[in-house]
Amino acid sequence: MARASAHPMQGLVKYHGLKDSVKRIPYHGSISVCTAPLESTTSVEFHDGEHDQIEIDGNLISGRAFERVKTVLDEVRKIAGSDKTAIVHSKNSFPQGVGLGSSSSGFATLALAAFEASGANYDMKLVSETARLGSGSACRAVTGGISEWITDKSGSYSVQIGSPEDFKDWSIVVPLVESITLTEKAHEEVETSPLFKARLDYIEKTLSQMRNAVKNKEVEKIWELAEQDTRNLHAVTMTGREGLLAWNAATAEIMHRTTELREEFPIYYSIDTGATPYLNTYKEHEKRVISEFKETHGVKEILVCSVGESAKIL
Template sequence: MKATATAHPIQGLVKYHGIRDQELRTPYHDSISLCTAPSNSTTTVAFESDRAEDEYVIDGERVAGRGAERIRTVVDHVRERVGIDNRVRVESENNFPTNVGFGSSSSGFAALATALVEAAGLSLSRPEISTIARRGSTSAARAVTGGFSDLRAGNNDTDCRSRRLEVDFEDDVRIVGAVIPAYKETEAAHAEAEDSHMFEGRLAHVHGQLADMRDALGRGDFERTFEIAEHDTLSLAATTMTGPSGWVYWQPETLTVFETVRDLRSEGVPVYFSGDTGASIYVNTTAEYVDQVESAIADLGIETRVWQVGGPAQVRDADAALF
């Protein structure tokens, strides 16, 4: 009972903020994202009858504390579904910077859920697997279905699951990742979301943003899609900054990237910034302009990664196993 899976992290376009149900990790509102490739998390899972306790290892480090609790929540859900009590060994590796705002928890839990389902012998669709991954990280639901994905809010697994969207310009999208290595913890910001006086304001307008985003994606409107994502980035930051802890994730380099993107756009380059919780920034453009955009960000002295839209979580062959 062993399996390996790989998943790509997500870039939030209309991002969720705040968790309605802490156990199921159901959000207050819908969210839409795209996956970034070739960045990925690869996870191997084995149910072992002779093991005394679970073991979780990420990038060579044994996981304890809250991180282990989140992994155990997903593992226990699968054990309960199949009626087994075997302990598990889990090892995961990331090929991109983690805990800097590039969605490593989304790809990590998407790969974990996909590998667990395979190892346990369950036959589930990706939307069904997305409900399992969601228990570890809400955004992981969208990493399971991949591409441009839409997670609907709901009170149960029938309603709160991810689905992939068909988008005409998907193959033309390029993402320049501006790596700004300032450590962050997203879960803390979600925990106090309701305490921000801006939270009700975000809830009042986010449904309109979601409708506009679905319309733009359905019409194949690249510019409008990423214009909305840019504005949503600012809305999210306003909410996190006005919570009790006053989370300010941006660094001076973050603001410099914003200004560089706006300067490029004033010169006719189709380019837009977007950020999740963290200092690092996604710079969204097209295949035609990606070299120019990447050079402009690199000239700031900022490390860059170039990505395109990635597909769904995938079960890997046995020779890809990490142990």
């Protein structure tokens, strides 16, 4: 039996759309930052059972969610040369389905714990590749800190490009907003937006700017680029066939108020494929930001995060 933990993430240059939806190969690279102390913890035990048993937050899983987990277990079994079945227990320290990326940290811990439990030889690149089969962004939750998801001749995996050590004064304030999870639908729809090809052109330049900002530890530039990419991503999702509008009233309110607050101190919003914004600011402004948004209509709770480490065996 092995147990692993990992943090979910905030997209910085956001992932959008799969060129190959079975192998989960993305259309373009992406960069994200892991958000501690939010955490998934998963244990995997292989034994001689009849079929896999998967429990998440106390619920036995079936259907589509079960199949996604089984895909990752099958890949580990293939590499380990094993035909044992697995007992999986996973739990999240944060709410699911509100756009906080529980699938990223969940699949990162699943892949890592499964490799460890299987007895196979593995490295973090292999864990990243394998976690990706369950959820694209999970490859970045494996490597932690600020990570880039790269697809090249050697595979589709993540590497850490910024260490948590270097971004200690970065506070991520998260006002939780009522959200419909659109991620899979948005990824399926991506090619139906007449603006998607223009995003592909824009993204290369943006990835390069973000890599430089991370390398030079220019945290405000990172935040600015992430905010800009937020509008670009949502511009594409809302112009797809179904016109998916992820933002609700509270989201719009927070976006405008954040822009106003920026007259006073550095603060930027960033929104993944959902309604809940991440507010990036310095730790010294954290309390001010919480007090600004705790009464906003539609905000249920405010979480405060910092840059998290890579996935690890417990």
